[in-house]
Amino acid sequence: xDRILFGDxxxxxVNHVSDEKSRAQAIKFKEDKTILKTIDIAIEExxxxxxxTTHDRIANVCDLIRLKPDQYKNFNIYPCMPYAHKxxxxxxxxxxxxxxxxxxxxxxxGSLFKGGMxxxxxxxxxxxxxxxxxxMKMFKGINVPVIFIQNVLTDLLMGLGMKDILKEYHEYIIKxxxxxxxYITMNMPKLxxxxxxxxxxxxxxxxxINKDGFRMSGGKDLYEYTLKTRQVRAIAMQVLSGGxxxxxxxxxxxxxxxxxxxxxxxxxxxxxxHETVSLIHQFDQQKKIS
Amino acid sequence: MTxxxxxxxxxxxxxxxxxxxxxxxxxxxxxxxxxxxxxDVLGKYSNFECFADYQKMLDKTKPDAVxxxxxxxxxxxxxxxxxxxxxxxxVEKPFCLSVNEGAELVALSKQKKLVTQVGYHNKFIGTxxxxxxxxxxxxxxxxxxxxGEAYGPVVVRKKQETWRSKPEEGGGCLLxxxxxxxxLLNYLVAPIDKVHGAMLKSIYSGNVEDAVYALLExxxxxxxxxxxxxxxxxxxxxxxxxxxxxxxxKIICDATEIKIYFKEADCPAPYTKGWNIxxxxxxxxxxxxxxxxxxxxxxVDYFIKAIQGSVPxxxxxxESAWLTDSVIDKIKNKKNN
Numbered sequence: 001x002d003r004i005l006f007g008d009x010x011x012x013x014v015n016h017v018s019d020e021k022s023r024a025q026a027i028k029f030k031e032d033k034t035i036l037k038t039i040d041i042a043i044e045e046x047x048x049x050x051x052x053t054t055h056d057r058i059a060n061v062c063d064l065i066r067l068k069p070d071q072y073k074n075f076n077i078y079p080c081m082p083y084a085h086k087x088x089x090x091x092x093x094x095x096x097x098x099x100x101x102x103x104x105x106x107x108x109x110g111s112l113f114k115g116g117m118x119x120x121x122x123x124x125x126x127x128x129x130x131x132x133x134x135x136m137k138m139f140k141g142i143n144v145p146v147i148f149i150q151n152v153l154t155d156l157l158m159g160l161g162m163k164d165i166l167k168e169y170h171e172y173i174i175k176x177x178x179x180x181x182x183y184i185t186m187n188m189p190k191l192x193x194x195x196x197x198x199x200x201x202x203x204x205x206x207x208x209i210n211k212d213g214f215r216m217s218g219g220k221d222l223y224e225y226t227l228k229t230r231q232v233r234a235i236a237m238q239v240l241s242g243g244x245x246x247x248x249x250x251x252x253x254x255x256x257x258x259x260x261x262x263x264x265x266x267x268x269x270x271x272x273x274h275e276t277v278s279l280i281h282q283f284d285q286q287k288k289i290s
Numbered sequence: 291m292t293x294x295x296x297x298x299x300x301x302x303x304x305x306x307x308x309x310x311x312x313x314x315x316x317x318x319x320x321x322x323x324x325x326x327x328x329x330d331v332l333g334k335y336s337n338f339e340c341f342a343d344y345q346k347m348l349d350k351t352k353p354d355a356v357x358x359x360x361x362x363x364x365x366x367x368x369x370x371x372x373x374x375x376x377x378x379x380x381v382e383k384p385f386c387l388s389v390n391e392g393a394e395l396v397a398l399s400k401q402k403k404l405v406t407q408v409g410y411h412n413k414f415i416g417t418x419x420x421x422x423x424x425x426x427x428x429x430x431x432x433x434x435x436x437x438g439e440a441y442g443p444v445v446v447r448k449k450q451e452t453w454r455s456k457p458e459e460g461g462g463c464l465l466x467x468x469x470x471x472x473x474l475l476n477y478l479v480a481p482i483d484k485v486h487g488a489m490l491k492s493i494y495s496g497n498v499e500d501a502v503y504a505l506l507e508x509x510x511x512x513x514x515x516x517x518x519x520x521x522x523x524x525x526x527x528x529x530x531x532x533x534x535x536x537x538x539x540k541i542i543c544d545a546t547e548i549k550i551y552f553k554e555a556d557c558p559a560p561y562t563k564g565w566n567i568x569x570x571x572x573x574x575x576x577x578x579x580x581x582x583x584x585x586x587x588x589x590v591d592y593f594i595k596a597i598q599g600s601v602p603x604x605x606x607x608x609e610s611a612w613l614t615d616s617v618i619d620k621i622k623n624k625k626n627n
Contacts, residue, residue, distance in 0.1 A: 012526070017569035019529050019546045026526075085527055091301045100327075124331060155581045159308025162335040186580035190312070214571045217580040244571045 001049070001146065001204070004280055005078065005235065006042040006273075007266035008052035011035045016215075016238070028268060032060040041270050043075065045277045051078040051206075051264055053150070056086075059138035066141055080148040080184060081135045088152075103131065125168050129176070132169075136177060146204060147173050148182040155185055158194055167198040180204060187217045188234070189226045202231040206264060209236035211245050211253040227259040237264040248279060255283035291317050292594050295353035297344045297368060299323040299332065302382050302409065303359030305582060307338070309590045310357070312579035316594060319351040344368070353377060355405070355597055362460025366391040373398045378405040380593045384469045385611035387460055389619045392612040405596045405603045407589070408611035410473040412530060412545070414585035414592065416573025421532065421543040422478055424550065429558045431538030436479050436514035438471040442528035444520040445494050455498050462498030464490060464618060467528065468518040473614040474532055475516075480508040481613050485620040493521040504621050516621075545583075546570050 009015065013026030029035050035057070039050055052058050058079075065072045090099040136147070149157075149169060157165055166183075173181035182204035185191045195203045209227075213220035215238060227234060239254045240247060254263055263280055267273045294316050296307050303323070310316050322344035323329050329340035341347035348356075348371075355378035358368050366386050372379050373395065385408050386392035399406045412418050424430060444467070455461050476482055484507040490499035501519040508514070520528075531544045539552040547569045555563040577587035589606070596603040604610075 014526070015546070017546050017571055019531075019544050022526070023524075088301070088527075124334070152582060155579075156304070156308045159310075159312040159579065159581055160304070160332070160336045160338075161311055165335055187312075190579065212571060213576065214574065215580060217577055219576060241571050244569065 001233070001235070001262045002047070002076075003262055003284070004047050004277060005049045005051045005262050005264040006039065006047045007237070007264050008050070008055075008058070010266045010268045011038070012053070012055055012057070017244070025268060032057060032064060035061050036064050038268060038273075042273055045270075045273050047273075047277065048074055049076040049078060051080060051148070053083045054079055054081045054135040054138065055083045062138050062142055069141075072142070074143075076143045076145055077139055078146045078148060078182065079136065079139055079144060080150050081132065082150060082153065084150055084152045100127070103134070125165075128165070128169065129172055132172065133176070144177070144179055146180045146182045147177060148184050148204075148206060151184040151186050151207075154183045154191065155187055158185070158187065158191055163194050163198045166195065167200065170195075170200055170203075182206060182235075184237075186215050188232075189218050189222050192226060192230060192232055202233060204233045204235065204261075206235035206237055208238040208241075209234070209254060209257065209260065210239050210241040211250055212241040214238060214241035214244070224257065227257055230259075232259060233261045234259055235262040235264050236260050239263055239265060247275060251276065251279040252283050255280060255287060291315060292597055293317050293319045293351070293354045294357065294594075295320040295322070295347055295351055295355075296357045296359065297322045297347075298358060298360035298364075298382075299325075299328045300359060303357070305586060306357045306359060306380075306590065308581055309579060309587050311336070311338075312581075313590065313594065314578065315598070319353050320347040322347045345371075348372075348375065348377070355380065355593070358382065359409075362387055362465065363458065366395070369395050370398065373402055373404055376402060376404065378593075378597050380407045380409070380590075382409045383473070383611065383614075384408075384460065384465050384618065385608065385615050387458075387465075389612070389616050392608070392615050396608045396612050399608050405593065406608040407593045407596070407603070407606050408608065409589065410470060410606050410611065410614070411583075411585040411589050412470055412474050413477055413605055414588040415545050416570055416575065416584075417543050417545060417548040417568070418474060418478065418532070420548050420568065420573055421534070421541050424541060424558060425478055425534060425536075427558060429539065429561075430534065430536030430541060430550070430552070433479055433512050433534060433536045435535045436475060436512065437533040438475045438514065438516045438518075438530075439532075440467050440471045440518045440520075440528060440530040441522040441525045442467065442520050443523040443525055444528075445500055446521055446523045448494050448496075455495055457498050462490075462495070463500050463518060463520045464502045464621060467520045468502040468516060468621075469614055469618060470528075471516060471518055471530055471532070472617045473611070474530065475506075475514065476610070476613050476617070478532060479512055479514065479534060480510050482506045482514070482617045483509040485617070485624045488621045488624045490621075490625045493519075502621065504624070506617075 010025050011029045013022040015022040170181045184206045188207035208215035216223050236254045240250045321338045322341040333340045358381040486505040488504035491501045493500035500521040504516040506514045534541045542549045550566045574584050577584050595601040
């Protein structure tokens with residue numbers, strides 16, 4: 001994975017510390033081409049990976065990218081699925097079964113019920129596989145070396161103790177999509193324990209890692225200890241903890257930690273993108289020298 | 291170790307279950323749901339014992355506490371049964387569809403000395419907690435007026451009907467969305483006592499309202515406006531904002547930030563005269579396991595701690611949720627007059 005990954009929250013009005021900023025961003029990025037323009041700025045700043053939700057609008061951005069295959073031939077996308085609010089709103093409205101009926105492609109789900117056939121575990125797994133394939137369609141023809149499960153789903157499966165599903169997901173991503181599976185979580189040390197318990201070694205885990213200890217469940221000390229002593233390919237997100245810590249201090253902290261393979265951040269302006277990239281390079285360089 | 295069971299594994303039930311499953315002081319002893327597919331998936335992939343019939347589950351597993359996340363119309367019956375069996379109860383919001391039934395449950399829970407809680411999770415969000423502190427300490431002086439708003443994209447087109455589109459089963463924007471706002475207002479300002487007028491409007495739904503507008507007054511004569519709409523697609527997810535206007539200042543608070551204006555330099559530290567803005571990361575308390583937001587874990591933790599006796603059972607108990615039910619009832623009775 002690249003050292004720096006570019007995130008997408010800013011494009012869809014996702015801001016964890018201000019609803020008001022969310023709205024301003026949603027207005028700024030109303031047009032799909034404005035999103036691509038910002039991605040182009042990130043590329044100019046040396047970033048080659050875009051990590052994004054499988055939001056409907058990403059499909060449009062992918063269409064734009066496919067129009068210029070030469071320009072984006074070295075560009076990677078790391079999809080994160082599912083876009084949870086789509087399903088969560090549907091569950092509120094249609095219930096769990098109604099939502100599955102709406103989103104599982106084809107007649108798969110209908111036939112399960114109509115036939116009155118017994119549910120066997122393979123059916124649920126193929127349902128999951130169909131949902132993954134459906135979400136992956138939008139990335140056809142684009143380099144997709146790593147595929148992530150969103151934290152709400154990772155953490156839900158973890159809390160429910162559904163480690164076999166995590167394992168199935170892991171194997172399916174490798175086998176069918178020829179990519180590396182990744183996990184986003186708000187509970188990194190706990191997830192690492194669970195993944196290791198089903199034989200998944202040295203997994204790619206993206207989690208909040210920041211100087212403030214914001215959204216680091218189990219505690220900052222436990223995260224630091226885990227990074228120091230365990231085998232994990234960590235991606236740090238929310239490194240600026242929503243803008244609470246000055247950027248310089250925040251990046252210095254993350255660059256100083258062991259075992260952080262990549263840093264994920266999102267920004268909407270050239271100035272902010274440039275500043276963050278420069279800070280990461282600066283502190284990486286300092287670490288190398290010392 | 292508190293032995294906990296769940297009745298109703300829909301969206302909120304599953305979310306509670308995952309948090310309970312990861313809680314160090316909780317042993318989940320059973321899950322009951324009438325949906326075959328839900329119990330089937332849970333039975334296959336998790337270690338929870340599943341039941342189609344909750345009574346059978348109670349008899350077999352004998353839990354100390356039960357989380358009830360079944361559709362609202364069943365709350366009354368199920369909760370009464372649990373209380374009679376001496377079981378502590380956490381029930382999803384809104385509490386009950388009938389004010390009389392709710393009052394009976396409040397009395398029963400007191401008589402049985404059981405711990406009760408209703409899932410109004412906003413009270414566990416740091417920004418709203420901060421607003422509560424400032425208001426209670428008199429930081430913005432005497433309160434004159436409030437505005438409670440919530441918007442979100444739940445029903446944004448005409449669609450097939452579920453129990454959420456049936457008023458008699460607890461559907462509609464008033465019970466689902468506005469209840470959160472009313473509950474927060476009761477907590478942050480003062481219990482609402484009068485409804486001077488209300489309009490419940492359908493935008494896409496056939497049988498229930500998609501928006502609630504009401505003019506309110508608290509027992510201590512503070513006026514306020516309620517404006518809630520769950521058919522607003524300009525919001526990515528539910529967004530709740532409370533504005534409180536006092537003689538010495540004003541608070542505008544949502545789940546991510548709190549903005550406070552103080553008229554004078556004599557205001558609570560660390561705030562200063564004029565506008566102050568703080569964000570959720572200034573207040574969010576670390577939780578052992580995070581899913582969807584700190585508040586969901588924090589409310590479960592608070593309930594378990596109340597059972598264990600380490601916190602008082604004051605936040606979101608049946609009595610407080612019943613006050614919210616009674617405001618909902620008054621809005622229903624005043625609608626479109």
